Amino acid sequence: MRFNVFKNTVLLFVLVLISCASKTKNNISDSSELLIQTKQDSINNKLDPIVVGANQTEAYLPLLKGKRVGIVANQTSVIFLEKSKEAKGKSFTHIVDSLVSLEVDVKTVFAPEHGFRGTADAGEIVKDGLDVKTGIPIISLYGNNKKPTADQLKDVDVVIFDIQDVGARFYTYISSLHYVMEACAEQNKTLIVLDRPNPNGHYVDGPILEPEHSSFVGMHPIPVVHGLTIGEYAQMINGENWLKNKVQCNLTVITIKNYNRNMRYDLPIKPSPNLPNAQSINLYPSLCFFEGTTISVGRGTDLQFQVYGSPYLPKTDFAFTPQPNEGAKFPKHENKICNGYNLSDVSPLKTLDLSYLLNAYNTTENKADFFLNNGFFTKLAGTKKLQEQIEAGWSADKIKATWTSGLTNFMVKRQPYLLY
Structure with missing residues:
Protein backbone atom coordinates (compact mmCIF):
# COMPACT_ATOMS: atom_id res chain seq x y z
CA MET A 1 0.00 0.00 0.00
CA ARG A 2 2.75 2.41 1.08
CA PHE A 3 4.72 1.45 -2.02
CA ASN A 4 1.77 2.31 -4.26
CA VAL A 5 1.37 5.70 -2.57
CA PHE A 6 5.09 6.35 -3.00
CA LYS A 7 4.94 5.27 -6.65
CA ASN A 8 1.95 7.51 -7.36
CA THR A 9 3.65 10.44 -5.65
CA VAL A 10 6.81 9.99 -7.73
CA LEU A 11 4.73 9.65 -10.91
CA LEU A 12 2.82 12.85 -10.10
CA PHE A 13 6.10 14.66 -9.42
CA VAL A 14 7.51 13.52 -12.79
CA LEU A 15 4.36 14.66 -14.58
CA VAL A 16 4.63 18.08 -12.94
CA LEU A 17 8.27 18.35 -14.03
CA ILE A 18 7.35 17.40 -17.62
CA SER A 19 4.51 19.93 -17.61
CA CYS A 20 6.79 22.69 -16.32
CA ALA A 21 9.46 21.82 -18.87
CA SER A 22 6.89 21.89 -21.62
CA LYS A 23 5.59 25.27 -20.52
CA THR A 24 9.14 26.60 -20.28
CA LYS A 25 9.89 25.29 -23.77
CA ASN A 26 6.72 26.86 -25.11
CA ASN A 27 7.56 30.15 -23.40
CA ILE A 28 11.04 30.08 -24.91
CA SER A 29 9.57 29.30 -28.32
CA ASP A 30 7.00 32.09 -27.95
CA SER A 31 9.70 34.49 -26.78
CA SER A 32 11.95 33.53 -29.69
CA GLU A 33 9.15 34.05 -32.20
CA LEU A 34 8.35 37.40 -30.59
CA LEU A 35 12.02 38.38 -30.70
CA ILE A 36 12.29 37.37 -34.36
CA GLN A 37 9.12 39.33 -35.19
CA THR A 38 10.37 42.35 -33.22
CA LYS A 39 13.67 42.24 -35.08
CA GLN A 40 11.81 41.94 -38.40
CA ASP A 41 9.56 44.87 -37.50
CA SER A 42 12.65 46.84 -36.59
CA ILE A 43 14.26 45.96 -39.92
CA ASN A 44 11.10 46.87 -41.79
CA ASN A 45 10.86 50.20 -40.01
CA LYS A 46 14.47 51.02 -40.78
CA LEU A 47 14.56 50.05 -44.44
CA ASP A 48 16.57 52.47 -46.49
CA PRO A 49 14.36 54.56 -48.77
CA ILE A 50 14.02 53.65 -52.44
CA VAL A 51 16.37 55.70 -54.62
CA VAL A 52 15.26 55.86 -58.26
CA ASP A 266 2.82 54.63 -54.69
CA LEU A 267 3.72 56.99 -57.50
CA PRO A 268 4.35 60.57 -56.33
CA ILE A 269 3.21 61.96 -59.70
CA LYS A 270 0.37 60.56 -61.79
CA PRO A 271 1.90 58.84 -64.83
CA SER A 272 -0.88 59.98 -67.19
CA PRO A 273 -4.06 62.09 -66.91
CA ASN A 274 -6.41 59.15 -66.40
CA LEU A 275 -4.35 57.29 -63.79
CA PRO A 276 -4.67 59.74 -60.90
CA ASN A 277 -3.84 57.50 -57.93
CA ALA A 278 -2.63 54.11 -56.69
CA GLN A 279 -6.09 52.54 -56.93
CA SER A 280 -6.49 53.43 -60.61
CA ILE A 281 -2.99 52.14 -61.38
CA ASN A 282 -3.72 48.84 -59.62
CA LEU A 283 -7.05 48.39 -61.45
CA TYR A 284 -5.75 49.58 -64.82
CA PRO A 285 -4.57 46.17 -66.19
CA SER A 286 -7.98 44.62 -65.41
CA LEU A 287 -10.16 47.51 -66.59
CA CYS A 288 -8.30 48.61 -69.71
CA PHE A 289 -9.93 45.79 -71.70
CA PHE A 290 -13.11 47.89 -71.54
CA GLU A 291 -11.51 50.43 -73.88
CA GLY A 292 -12.31 48.01 -76.70
CA THR A 293 -15.97 47.74 -75.68
CA THR A 294 -19.04 49.93 -75.13
CA ILE A 295 -18.16 50.22 -71.43
CA SER A 296 -16.71 53.43 -69.97
CA VAL A 297 -13.91 53.25 -67.41
CA GLY A 298 -14.67 56.67 -66.00
CA ARG A 299 -12.80 58.90 -68.43
CA GLY A 300 -14.51 62.26 -68.07
CA THR A 301 -15.01 61.80 -64.31
CA ASP A 302 -12.71 62.12 -61.29
CA LEU A 303 -12.73 58.34 -60.80
CA GLN A 304 -10.87 57.28 -63.93
CA PHE A 305 -10.10 53.53 -63.98
CA GLN A 306 -11.86 53.12 -60.65
CA VAL A 307 -15.39 52.73 -62.05
CA TYR A 308 -17.02 51.08 -65.02
CA GLY A 309 -20.45 51.41 -66.58
CA SER A 310 -22.55 52.31 -69.60
CA PRO A 311 -26.10 53.31 -70.56
CA TYR A 312 -26.59 49.70 -71.71
CA LEU A 313 -26.05 48.06 -68.31
CA PRO A 314 -28.92 47.50 -65.87
CA LYS A 315 -29.41 50.06 -63.11
CA THR A 316 -27.35 49.54 -59.96
CA ASP A 317 -26.88 51.68 -56.86
CA PHE A 318 -24.12 53.60 -58.68
CA ALA A 319 -24.03 55.71 -61.83
CA PHE A 320 -21.81 58.38 -63.37
CA THR A 321 -22.04 60.88 -66.22
CA PRO A 322 -18.84 61.44 -68.24
CA GLN A 323 -18.06 65.03 -69.16
CA PRO A 324 -15.01 66.58 -70.86
CA ASN A 325 -12.04 67.16 -68.56
CA GLU A 326 -8.22 67.09 -68.59
CA GLY A 327 -7.13 64.03 -70.52
CA ALA A 328 -10.65 63.31 -71.85
CA LYS A 329 -11.84 65.97 -74.25
CA PHE A 330 -14.39 63.62 -75.82
CA PRO A 331 -15.14 60.89 -73.25
CA LYS A 332 -17.12 57.78 -74.15
CA HIS A 333 -20.88 58.27 -73.46
CA GLU A 334 -20.37 62.00 -72.92
CA ASN A 335 -23.25 63.55 -70.92
CA LYS A 336 -25.04 60.19 -70.70
CA ILE A 337 -25.88 58.39 -67.46
CA CYS A 338 -23.78 55.26 -67.14
CA ASN A 339 -25.08 52.54 -64.83
CA GLY A 340 -22.26 50.62 -63.26
CA TYR A 341 -19.95 49.93 -60.37
CA ASN A 342 -17.60 51.90 -58.13
CA LEU A 343 -14.35 50.04 -57.40
CA SER A 344 -12.54 52.87 -55.66
CA ASP A 345 -12.63 51.04 -52.32
CA VAL A 346 -11.92 47.46 -53.40
CA SER A 347 -8.82 45.77 -51.98
CA PRO A 348 -5.69 45.99 -54.16
CA LEU A 349 -5.56 43.27 -56.82
CA LYS A 350 -2.79 40.67 -56.88
CA THR A 351 -3.90 39.18 -60.18
CA LEU A 352 -5.84 40.17 -63.29
CA ASP A 353 -9.53 40.24 -62.38
CA LEU A 354 -11.79 39.16 -65.25
CA SER A 355 -14.97 39.33 -63.17
CA TYR A 356 -15.65 42.94 -64.16
CA LEU A 357 -15.38 42.17 -67.86
CA LEU A 358 -17.50 39.03 -67.63
CA ASN A 359 -20.14 40.74 -65.50
CA ALA A 360 -20.46 43.63 -67.95
CA TYR A 361 -20.73 41.34 -70.97
CA ASN A 362 -23.24 39.02 -69.31
CA THR A 363 -25.53 41.87 -68.21
CA THR A 364 -25.24 44.28 -71.13
CA GLU A 365 -28.34 45.18 -73.12
CA ASN A 366 -27.06 44.03 -76.52
CA LYS A 367 -24.19 41.55 -76.46
CA ALA A 368 -23.75 41.76 -80.25
CA ASP A 369 -22.61 45.38 -79.89
CA PHE A 370 -20.51 44.94 -76.72
CA PHE A 371 -17.14 44.60 -78.48
CA LEU A 372 -16.28 47.53 -80.75
CA ASN A 373 -16.04 46.58 -84.41
CA ASN A 374 -12.66 48.30 -84.85
CA GLY A 375 -10.73 45.33 -83.44
CA PHE A 376 -9.28 47.33 -80.57
CA PHE A 377 -10.26 44.74 -77.97
CA THR A 378 -8.16 42.14 -79.78
CA LYS A 379 -5.19 44.53 -79.86
CA LEU A 380 -5.49 45.08 -76.10
CA ALA A 381 -5.86 41.37 -75.38
CA GLY A 382 -3.14 40.45 -77.89
CA THR A 383 -5.27 37.56 -79.08
CA LYS A 384 -8.70 36.85 -80.56
CA LYS A 385 -9.19 34.00 -78.13
CA LEU A 386 -10.25 36.14 -75.15
CA GLN A 387 -13.24 37.64 -76.96
CA GLU A 388 -14.20 34.22 -78.32
CA GLN A 389 -14.01 32.69 -74.84
CA ILE A 390 -16.16 35.43 -73.32
CA GLU A 391 -18.76 35.10 -76.08
CA ALA A 392 -18.80 31.33 -75.54
CA GLY A 393 -19.68 31.80 -71.88
CA TRP A 394 -16.41 30.62 -70.35
CA SER A 395 -15.77 31.28 -66.66
CA ALA A 396 -12.82 33.35 -65.46
CA ASP A 397 -11.07 30.25 -64.10
CA LYS A 398 -11.48 28.37 -67.37
CA ILE A 399 -10.13 31.32 -69.35
CA LYS A 400 -7.16 31.79 -67.04
CA ALA A 401 -6.29 28.10 -67.27
CA THR A 402 -5.49 28.64 -70.96
CA TRP A 403 -2.85 31.21 -69.99
CA THR A 404 -0.85 28.90 -67.72
CA SER A 405 1.59 27.45 -70.25
CA GLY A 406 2.39 30.83 -71.80
CA LEU A 407 2.93 32.46 -68.40
CA THR A 408 5.22 29.63 -67.28
CA ASN A 409 7.36 30.01 -70.40
CA PHE A 410 7.47 33.78 -70.01
CA MET A 411 8.63 33.56 -66.39
CA VAL A 412 11.55 31.38 -67.51
CA LYS A 413 12.36 33.66 -70.45
CA ARG A 414 12.39 36.87 -68.38
CA GLN A 415 14.59 35.45 -65.62
CA PRO A 416 17.99 36.50 -67.09
CA TYR A 417 16.85 40.14 -67.27
CA LEU A 418 15.71 40.61 -63.68
CA LEU A 419 17.65 43.19 -61.68
CA TYR A 420 15.78 43.05 -58.37
Whole structure:
Protein backbone atom coordinates (compact mmCIF):
# COMPACT_ATOMS: atom_id res chain seq x y z
CA MET A 1 0.00 0.00 0.00
CA ARG A 2 2.75 2.41 1.08
CA PHE A 3 4.72 1.45 -2.02
CA ASN A 4 1.77 2.31 -4.26
CA VAL A 5 1.37 5.70 -2.57
CA PHE A 6 5.09 6.35 -3.00
CA LYS A 7 4.94 5.27 -6.65
CA ASN A 8 1.95 7.51 -7.36
CA THR A 9 3.65 10.44 -5.65
CA VAL A 10 6.81 9.99 -7.73
CA LEU A 11 4.73 9.65 -10.91
CA LEU A 12 2.82 12.85 -10.10
CA PHE A 13 6.10 14.66 -9.42
CA VAL A 14 7.51 13.52 -12.79
CA LEU A 15 4.36 14.66 -14.58
CA VAL A 16 4.63 18.08 -12.94
CA LEU A 17 8.27 18.35 -14.03
CA ILE A 18 7.35 17.40 -17.62
CA SER A 19 4.51 19.93 -17.61
CA CYS A 20 6.79 22.69 -16.32
CA ALA A 21 9.46 21.82 -18.87
CA SER A 22 6.89 21.89 -21.62
CA LYS A 23 5.59 25.27 -20.52
CA THR A 24 9.14 26.60 -20.28
CA LYS A 25 9.89 25.29 -23.77
CA ASN A 26 6.72 26.86 -25.11
CA ASN A 27 7.56 30.15 -23.40
CA ILE A 28 11.04 30.08 -24.91
CA SER A 29 9.57 29.30 -28.32
CA ASP A 30 7.00 32.09 -27.95
CA SER A 31 9.70 34.49 -26.78
CA SER A 32 11.95 33.53 -29.69
CA GLU A 33 9.15 34.05 -32.20
CA LEU A 34 8.35 37.40 -30.59
CA LEU A 35 12.02 38.38 -30.70
CA ILE A 36 12.29 37.37 -34.36
CA GLN A 37 9.12 39.33 -35.19
CA THR A 38 10.37 42.35 -33.22
CA LYS A 39 13.67 42.24 -35.08
CA GLN A 40 11.81 41.94 -38.40
CA ASP A 41 9.56 44.87 -37.50
CA SER A 42 12.65 46.84 -36.59
CA ILE A 43 14.26 45.96 -39.92
CA ASN A 44 11.10 46.87 -41.79
CA ASN A 45 10.86 50.20 -40.01
CA LYS A 46 14.47 51.02 -40.78
CA LEU A 47 14.56 50.05 -44.44
CA ASP A 48 16.57 52.47 -46.49
CA PRO A 49 14.36 54.56 -48.77
CA ILE A 50 14.02 53.65 -52.44
CA VAL A 51 16.37 55.70 -54.62
CA VAL A 52 15.26 55.86 -58.26
CA GLY A 53 17.77 55.93 -61.09
CA ALA A 54 17.25 59.62 -61.82
CA ASN A 55 18.37 60.53 -58.30
CA GLN A 56 21.72 58.79 -58.74
CA THR A 57 23.40 61.62 -60.60
CA GLU A 58 26.79 60.40 -59.37
CA ALA A 59 26.27 57.27 -61.49
CA TYR A 60 25.28 58.86 -64.79
CA LEU A 61 26.67 62.42 -64.85
CA PRO A 62 30.18 61.10 -65.70
CA LEU A 63 28.61 59.35 -68.72
CA LEU A 64 27.27 62.71 -69.95
CA LYS A 65 30.48 64.71 -69.62
CA GLY A 66 31.36 66.31 -72.95
CA LYS A 67 28.34 64.64 -74.61
CA ARG A 68 25.37 66.08 -76.46
CA VAL A 69 22.28 64.71 -74.74
CA GLY A 70 18.71 63.91 -75.73
CA ILE A 71 16.12 63.05 -73.08
CA VAL A 72 12.92 61.01 -73.41
CA ALA A 73 10.85 62.47 -70.61
CA ASN A 74 7.44 63.52 -69.35
CA GLN A 75 5.99 64.94 -66.12
CA THR A 76 7.19 61.89 -64.12
CA SER A 77 10.84 62.48 -65.04
CA VAL A 78 11.88 64.11 -61.77
CA ILE A 79 14.70 64.09 -59.27
CA PHE A 80 13.48 64.05 -55.68
CA LEU A 81 14.89 66.60 -53.26
CA GLU A 82 14.79 66.23 -49.49
CA LYS A 83 12.91 69.07 -47.83
CA SER A 84 14.08 70.80 -44.67
CA LYS A 85 13.44 69.11 -41.33
CA GLU A 86 10.59 71.54 -40.69
CA ALA A 87 8.81 70.44 -43.87
CA LYS A 88 7.28 67.04 -44.41
CA GLY A 89 7.77 64.79 -47.43
CA LYS A 90 9.81 65.55 -50.51
CA SER A 91 9.94 68.09 -53.27
CA PHE A 92 11.34 67.48 -56.71
CA THR A 93 12.80 69.09 -59.80
CA HIS A 94 12.36 67.98 -63.39
CA ILE A 95 15.37 66.10 -64.72
CA VAL A 96 15.64 68.44 -67.72
CA ASP A 97 15.82 71.49 -65.44
CA SER A 98 18.30 69.73 -63.15
CA LEU A 99 20.66 68.68 -65.95
CA VAL A 100 20.56 72.12 -67.55
CA SER A 101 21.45 73.67 -64.16
CA LEU A 102 24.39 71.24 -64.00
CA GLU A 103 25.53 72.49 -67.42
CA VAL A 104 24.79 69.24 -69.21
CA ASP A 105 24.45 69.92 -72.94
CA VAL A 106 20.79 68.94 -73.40
CA LYS A 107 19.96 69.29 -77.09
CA THR A 108 16.49 67.75 -77.41
CA VAL A 109 13.57 66.51 -75.37
CA PHE A 110 11.54 63.62 -76.84
CA ALA A 111 7.95 63.46 -75.57
CA PRO A 112 5.91 60.20 -75.57
CA GLU A 113 2.11 59.77 -75.47
CA HIS A 114 0.37 62.48 -73.36
CA GLY A 115 3.18 64.93 -74.08
CA PHE A 116 6.09 66.44 -72.15
CA ARG A 117 3.84 67.81 -69.42
CA GLY A 118 1.47 64.82 -69.49
CA THR A 119 -1.84 66.57 -70.19
CA ALA A 120 -2.79 65.26 -73.64
CA ASP A 121 -5.60 62.76 -74.18
CA ALA A 122 -4.83 59.11 -74.76
CA GLY A 123 -4.27 58.78 -78.50
CA GLU A 124 -4.11 62.54 -79.06
CA ILE A 125 -1.42 63.75 -81.47
CA VAL A 126 1.20 65.71 -79.56
CA LYS A 127 2.86 68.50 -81.56
CA ASP A 128 6.53 69.43 -81.60
CA GLY A 129 7.51 72.67 -79.92
CA LEU A 130 9.82 74.37 -77.44
CA ASP A 131 10.02 73.87 -73.69
CA VAL A 132 8.88 77.21 -72.28
CA LYS A 133 11.23 77.05 -69.29
CA THR A 134 14.48 76.03 -71.01
CA GLY A 135 13.89 76.80 -74.68
CA ILE A 136 14.99 73.27 -75.59
CA PRO A 137 13.25 71.79 -78.66
CA ILE A 138 10.58 69.16 -77.92
CA ILE A 139 10.02 66.41 -80.46
CA SER A 140 6.88 64.28 -80.17
CA LEU A 141 7.24 60.50 -80.21
CA TYR A 142 3.54 59.97 -80.71
CA GLY A 143 1.32 60.10 -83.77
CA ASN A 144 3.15 59.71 -87.06
CA ASN A 145 6.63 59.99 -85.52
CA LYS A 146 6.94 57.22 -82.93
CA LYS A 147 10.62 56.58 -83.64
CA PRO A 148 13.36 59.25 -83.57
CA THR A 149 14.74 59.82 -87.05
CA ALA A 150 18.40 59.98 -88.04
CA ASP A 151 18.05 63.73 -88.49
CA GLN A 152 16.53 64.13 -85.01
CA LEU A 153 19.47 62.25 -83.50
CA LYS A 154 22.27 63.75 -85.56
CA ASP A 155 23.23 66.31 -82.88
CA VAL A 156 22.93 63.82 -80.01
CA ASP A 157 25.54 61.42 -78.61
CA VAL A 158 23.62 59.99 -75.66
CA VAL A 159 19.90 59.53 -75.06
CA ILE A 160 18.43 59.31 -71.55
CA PHE A 161 15.15 57.48 -71.08
CA ASP A 162 13.41 58.42 -67.83
CA ILE A 163 9.69 57.58 -67.83
CA GLN A 164 7.55 56.12 -65.05
CA ASP A 165 5.82 52.96 -66.32
CA VAL A 166 2.91 51.07 -64.70
CA GLY A 167 3.72 47.52 -65.80
CA ALA A 168 0.95 46.80 -68.32
CA ARG A 169 1.64 45.69 -71.89
CA PHE A 170 -0.80 48.18 -73.40
CA TYR A 171 0.64 51.18 -71.55
CA THR A 172 2.51 52.68 -74.48
CA TYR A 173 5.68 53.96 -72.81
CA ILE A 174 7.33 50.54 -73.31
CA SER A 175 6.47 50.79 -77.01
CA SER A 176 8.19 54.19 -77.09
CA LEU A 177 11.15 52.54 -75.34
CA HIS A 178 11.33 49.95 -78.13
CA TYR A 179 11.48 52.57 -80.87
CA VAL A 180 14.01 54.71 -79.01
CA MET A 181 16.25 51.67 -78.52
CA GLU A 182 15.91 50.76 -82.17
CA ALA A 183 16.78 54.28 -83.33
CA CYS A 184 19.78 54.46 -80.98
CA ALA A 185 21.03 51.09 -82.23
CA GLU A 186 20.70 52.10 -85.87
CA GLN A 187 22.38 55.48 -85.35
CA ASN A 188 25.10 54.24 -82.99
CA LYS A 189 23.88 56.27 -80.03
CA THR A 190 24.16 55.23 -76.38
CA LEU A 191 20.96 54.83 -74.39
CA ILE A 192 20.85 55.31 -70.60
CA VAL A 193 17.68 54.10 -68.88
CA LEU A 194 17.09 55.62 -65.44
CA ASP A 195 15.08 52.88 -63.77
CA ARG A 196 11.97 53.39 -61.63
CA PRO A 197 9.84 50.89 -59.64
CA ASN A 198 6.93 49.09 -61.25
CA PRO A 199 3.78 49.69 -59.13
CA ASN A 200 2.31 46.49 -60.61
CA GLY A 201 5.55 44.55 -60.36
CA HIS A 202 4.23 42.13 -57.72
CA TYR A 203 2.52 39.79 -60.19
CA VAL A 204 2.53 38.47 -63.76
CA ASP A 205 -0.73 37.60 -65.52
CA GLY A 206 -2.74 37.63 -68.72
CA PRO A 207 -2.66 36.13 -72.21
CA ILE A 208 0.61 36.25 -74.17
CA LEU A 209 0.44 38.58 -77.18
CA GLU A 210 0.40 36.77 -80.50
CA PRO A 211 2.71 38.34 -83.15
CA GLU A 212 -0.09 38.85 -85.68
CA HIS A 213 -1.81 41.20 -83.23
CA SER A 214 1.21 43.38 -82.56
CA SER A 215 0.52 47.14 -82.41
CA PHE A 216 1.59 50.23 -80.48
CA VAL A 217 -0.55 49.02 -77.56
CA GLY A 218 1.33 45.71 -77.56
CA MET A 219 4.52 45.04 -79.49
CA HIS A 220 6.08 41.98 -77.87
CA PRO A 221 5.10 38.38 -76.96
CA ILE A 222 4.55 39.10 -73.27
CA PRO A 223 1.54 38.84 -70.92
CA VAL A 224 -0.69 41.81 -70.12
CA VAL A 225 1.06 42.26 -66.76
CA HIS A 226 4.78 41.55 -67.17
CA GLY A 227 6.17 42.37 -63.71
CA LEU A 228 9.30 44.11 -65.05
CA THR A 229 10.72 47.55 -64.38
CA ILE A 230 11.39 49.67 -67.43
CA GLY A 231 15.12 48.95 -67.07
CA GLU A 232 14.54 45.21 -66.95
CA TYR A 233 12.20 45.51 -69.91
CA ALA A 234 14.89 47.32 -71.92
CA GLN A 235 17.30 44.47 -71.20
CA MET A 236 14.70 41.95 -72.36
CA ILE A 237 14.11 43.85 -75.61
CA ASN A 238 17.84 43.63 -76.33
CA GLY A 239 18.28 40.07 -75.10
CA GLU A 240 15.32 38.64 -77.02
CA ASN A 241 16.33 40.37 -80.27
CA TRP A 242 13.00 42.17 -80.57
CA LEU A 243 14.45 45.20 -82.37
CA LYS A 244 14.20 45.42 -86.15
CA ASN A 245 16.81 43.32 -87.94
CA LYS A 246 17.90 42.12 -84.46
CA VAL A 247 20.04 45.22 -83.93
CA GLN A 248 21.49 45.67 -80.44
CA CYS A 249 21.21 48.91 -78.48
CA ASN A 250 24.23 50.14 -76.52
CA LEU A 251 22.33 50.12 -73.23
CA THR A 252 23.16 51.22 -69.69
CA VAL A 253 20.60 50.84 -66.88
CA ILE A 254 20.97 52.92 -63.73
CA THR A 255 19.32 50.57 -61.25
CA ILE A 256 17.08 51.44 -58.30
CA LYS A 257 18.61 51.26 -54.84
CA ASN A 258 16.89 49.50 -51.92
CA TYR A 259 14.10 48.06 -54.06
CA ASN A 260 12.49 44.69 -54.64
CA ARG A 261 9.45 43.95 -56.78
CA ASN A 262 7.26 42.95 -53.82
CA MET A 263 7.48 46.41 -52.28
CA ARG A 264 4.44 48.65 -52.41
CA TYR A 265 5.30 51.77 -54.39
CA ASP A 266 2.82 54.63 -54.69
CA LEU A 267 3.72 56.99 -57.50
CA PRO A 268 4.35 60.57 -56.33
CA ILE A 269 3.21 61.96 -59.70
CA LYS A 270 0.37 60.56 -61.79
CA PRO A 271 1.90 58.84 -64.83
CA SER A 272 -0.88 59.98 -67.19
CA PRO A 273 -4.06 62.09 -66.91
CA ASN A 274 -6.41 59.15 -66.40
CA LEU A 275 -4.35 57.29 -63.79
CA PRO A 276 -4.67 59.74 -60.90
CA ASN A 277 -3.84 57.50 -57.93
CA ALA A 278 -2.63 54.11 -56.69
CA GLN A 279 -6.09 52.54 -56.93
CA SER A 280 -6.49 53.43 -60.61
CA ILE A 281 -2.99 52.14 -61.38
CA ASN A 282 -3.72 48.84 -59.62
CA LEU A 283 -7.05 48.39 -61.45
CA TYR A 284 -5.75 49.58 -64.82
CA PRO A 285 -4.57 46.17 -66.19
CA SER A 286 -7.98 44.62 -65.41
CA LEU A 287 -10.16 47.51 -66.59
CA CYS A 288 -8.30 48.61 -69.71
CA PHE A 289 -9.93 45.79 -71.70
CA PHE A 290 -13.11 47.89 -71.54
CA GLU A 291 -11.51 50.43 -73.88
CA GLY A 292 -12.31 48.01 -76.70
CA THR A 293 -15.97 47.74 -75.68
CA THR A 294 -19.04 49.93 -75.13
CA ILE A 295 -18.16 50.22 -71.43
CA SER A 296 -16.71 53.43 -69.97
CA VAL A 297 -13.91 53.25 -67.41
CA GLY A 298 -14.67 56.67 -66.00
CA ARG A 299 -12.80 58.90 -68.43
CA GLY A 300 -14.51 62.26 -68.07
CA THR A 301 -15.01 61.80 -64.31
CA ASP A 302 -12.71 62.12 -61.29
CA LEU A 303 -12.73 58.34 -60.80
CA GLN A 304 -10.87 57.28 -63.93
CA PHE A 305 -10.10 53.53 -63.98
CA GLN A 306 -11.86 53.12 -60.65
CA VAL A 307 -15.39 52.73 -62.05
CA TYR A 308 -17.02 51.08 -65.02
CA GLY A 309 -20.45 51.41 -66.58
CA SER A 310 -22.55 52.31 -69.60
CA PRO A 311 -26.10 53.31 -70.56
CA TYR A 312 -26.59 49.70 -71.71
CA LEU A 313 -26.05 48.06 -68.31
CA PRO A 314 -28.92 47.50 -65.87
CA LYS A 315 -29.41 50.06 -63.11
CA THR A 316 -27.35 49.54 -59.96
CA ASP A 317 -26.88 51.68 -56.86
CA PHE A 318 -24.12 53.60 -58.68
CA ALA A 319 -24.03 55.71 -61.83
CA PHE A 320 -21.81 58.38 -63.37
CA THR A 321 -22.04 60.88 -66.22
CA PRO A 322 -18.84 61.44 -68.24
CA GLN A 323 -18.06 65.03 -69.16
CA PRO A 324 -15.01 66.58 -70.86
CA ASN A 325 -12.04 67.16 -68.56
CA GLU A 326 -8.22 67.09 -68.59
CA GLY A 327 -7.13 64.03 -70.52
CA ALA A 328 -10.65 63.31 -71.85
CA LYS A 329 -11.84 65.97 -74.25
CA PHE A 330 -14.39 63.62 -75.82
CA PRO A 331 -15.14 60.89 -73.25
CA LYS A 332 -17.12 57.78 -74.15
CA HIS A 333 -20.88 58.27 -73.46
CA GLU A 334 -20.37 62.00 -72.92
CA ASN A 335 -23.25 63.55 -70.92
CA LYS A 336 -25.04 60.19 -70.70
CA ILE A 337 -25.88 58.39 -67.46
CA CYS A 338 -23.78 55.26 -67.14
CA ASN A 339 -25.08 52.54 -64.83
CA GLY A 340 -22.26 50.62 -63.26
CA TYR A 341 -19.95 49.93 -60.37
CA ASN A 342 -17.60 51.90 -58.13
CA LEU A 343 -14.35 50.04 -57.40
CA SER A 344 -12.54 52.87 -55.66
CA ASP A 345 -12.63 51.04 -52.32
CA VAL A 346 -11.92 47.46 -53.40
CA SER A 347 -8.82 45.77 -51.98
CA PRO A 348 -5.69 45.99 -54.16
CA LEU A 349 -5.56 43.27 -56.82
CA LYS A 350 -2.79 40.67 -56.88
CA THR A 351 -3.90 39.18 -60.18
CA LEU A 352 -5.84 40.17 -63.29
CA ASP A 353 -9.53 40.24 -62.38
CA LEU A 354 -11.79 39.16 -65.25
CA SER A 355 -14.97 39.33 -63.17
CA TYR A 356 -15.65 42.94 -64.16
CA LEU A 357 -15.38 42.17 -67.86
CA LEU A 358 -17.50 39.03 -67.63
CA ASN A 359 -20.14 40.74 -65.50
CA ALA A 360 -20.46 43.63 -67.95
CA TYR A 361 -20.73 41.34 -70.97
CA ASN A 362 -23.24 39.02 -69.31
CA THR A 363 -25.53 41.87 -68.21
CA THR A 364 -25.24 44.28 -71.13
CA GLU A 365 -28.34 45.18 -73.12
CA ASN A 366 -27.06 44.03 -76.52
CA LYS A 367 -24.19 41.55 -76.46
CA ALA A 368 -23.75 41.76 -80.25
CA ASP A 369 -22.61 45.38 -79.89
CA PHE A 370 -20.51 44.94 -76.72
CA PHE A 371 -17.14 44.60 -78.48
CA LEU A 372 -16.28 47.53 -80.75
CA ASN A 373 -16.04 46.58 -84.41
CA ASN A 374 -12.66 48.30 -84.85
CA GLY A 375 -10.73 45.33 -83.44
CA PHE A 376 -9.28 47.33 -80.57
CA PHE A 377 -10.26 44.74 -77.97
CA THR A 378 -8.16 42.14 -79.78
CA LYS A 379 -5.19 44.53 -79.86
CA LEU A 380 -5.49 45.08 -76.10
CA ALA A 381 -5.86 41.37 -75.38
CA GLY A 382 -3.14 40.45 -77.89
CA THR A 383 -5.27 37.56 -79.08
CA LYS A 384 -8.70 36.85 -80.56
CA LYS A 385 -9.19 34.00 -78.13
CA LEU A 386 -10.25 36.14 -75.15
CA GLN A 387 -13.24 37.64 -76.96
CA GLU A 388 -14.20 34.22 -78.32
CA GLN A 389 -14.01 32.69 -74.84
CA ILE A 390 -16.16 35.43 -73.32
CA GLU A 391 -18.76 35.10 -76.08
CA ALA A 392 -18.80 31.33 -75.54
CA GLY A 393 -19.68 31.80 -71.88
CA TRP A 394 -16.41 30.62 -70.35
CA SER A 395 -15.77 31.28 -66.66
CA ALA A 396 -12.82 33.35 -65.46
CA ASP A 397 -11.07 30.25 -64.10
CA LYS A 398 -11.48 28.37 -67.37
CA ILE A 399 -10.13 31.32 -69.35
CA LYS A 400 -7.16 31.79 -67.04
CA ALA A 401 -6.29 28.10 -67.27
CA THR A 402 -5.49 28.64 -70.96
CA TRP A 403 -2.85 31.21 -69.99
CA THR A 404 -0.85 28.90 -67.72
CA SER A 405 1.59 27.45 -70.25
CA GLY A 406 2.39 30.83 -71.80
CA LEU A 407 2.93 32.46 -68.40
CA THR A 408 5.22 29.63 -67.28
CA ASN A 409 7.36 30.01 -70.40
CA PHE A 410 7.47 33.78 -70.01
CA MET A 411 8.63 33.56 -66.39
CA VAL A 412 11.55 31.38 -67.51
CA LYS A 413 12.36 33.66 -70.45
CA ARG A 414 12.39 36.87 -68.38
CA GLN A 415 14.59 35.45 -65.62
CA PRO A 416 17.99 36.50 -67.09
CA TYR A 417 16.85 40.14 -67.27
CA LEU A 418 15.71 40.61 -63.68
CA LEU A 419 17.65 43.19 -61.68
CA TYR A 420 15.78 43.05 -58.37
